[in-house]
């Protein structure tokens with residue numbers, strides 16, 4: 001209170017002076033500008049130059065020339081303009097024109113355009129403009145090696161569809177053959193007719209052929225679903241013969257990898273994604289399916305415990321359950337499988353190669 005009176009007095013004296021100074025200095029500042037700068041036409045200053053709309057440049061297609069049984073193959077469709085491609089459909093056809101695979105393309109999210117200063121690479125090109133779509137397919141382990149044709153149709157806004165065809169050779173590889181004797185319980189589990197098995201098989205197939213073009217969760221390589229050096233007891237593409245107790249036999253293909261794991265071993269998500277199945281099934285026991293990309297799924301079978309719920313989003317390495325000994329199994333193990341456009345592919349390849357090569 002005591003000090004306010006002198007301060008008020010000071011401001012009363014000071015402010016009129018400050019106001020006059022501001023007006024004066026404003027005049028001084030404005031005058032040289034008006035004299036030295038060229039007269040500005042108000043209309044020109046407001047109107048930004050309108051760029052010519054870019055002419056539609058041809059789409060660029062990138063595809064492999066050959067693939068091996070069990071490989072993922074990827075076709076990239078690049079447009080210099082954004083928001084141009086509206087849809088992409090593709091198929092792989094044999095020499096007789098018969099389709100062996102149908103695929104639906106999806107838009108790839110733009111890559112990060114602002115790398116952290118520490119990681120900035122001067123050799124890195126400027127952020128790409130335009131847009132990229134991808135088509136992913138999986139080559140079945142039983143697909144006959146030979147020459148095939150990839151046919152692709154891209155629909156663009158206000159343009160004729162762009163059609164692209166290119167030859168793709170499928171090369172063969174070797175697979176293991178094995179006999180698997182089943183005890184009485186497992187023999188009847190596998191061989192006895194059960195409408196639940198057929199219904200569950202149809203349900204899974206309907207899920208695996210689904211391509212939700214907005215389901216883009218994981219572009220990189222996958223991680224092992226178990227920690228530790230567990231023995232692999234079966235491999236991708238094994239040609240199996242089940243031997244029943246009554247002397248009967250049945251041939252089968254093994255679609256994934258088997259890891260011999262003690263019951264209760266934590267099982268982790270191999271990549272980021274959405275849980276699209278988490279339930280008990282007759283033949284595969286407690287089972288989980290994760291969607292990582294449109295048409296790309298990982299499957300986890302014979303679990304003792306499921307820790308996730310349908311529609312739940314998971315990150316790479318999240319614990320999703322525990323391995324076990326449920327369903328058709330001759331011992332405790334985890335069955336891990338990867339599906340692309342409904343076909344099972346070699347999971348080991350994807351521990352080092354990204355799901356979407358060249359796009360990330």
Ligand SMILES: [Zn+2]
Pocket residue numbers: 234254256257258334335336
């Ligand atoms: Zn298996």
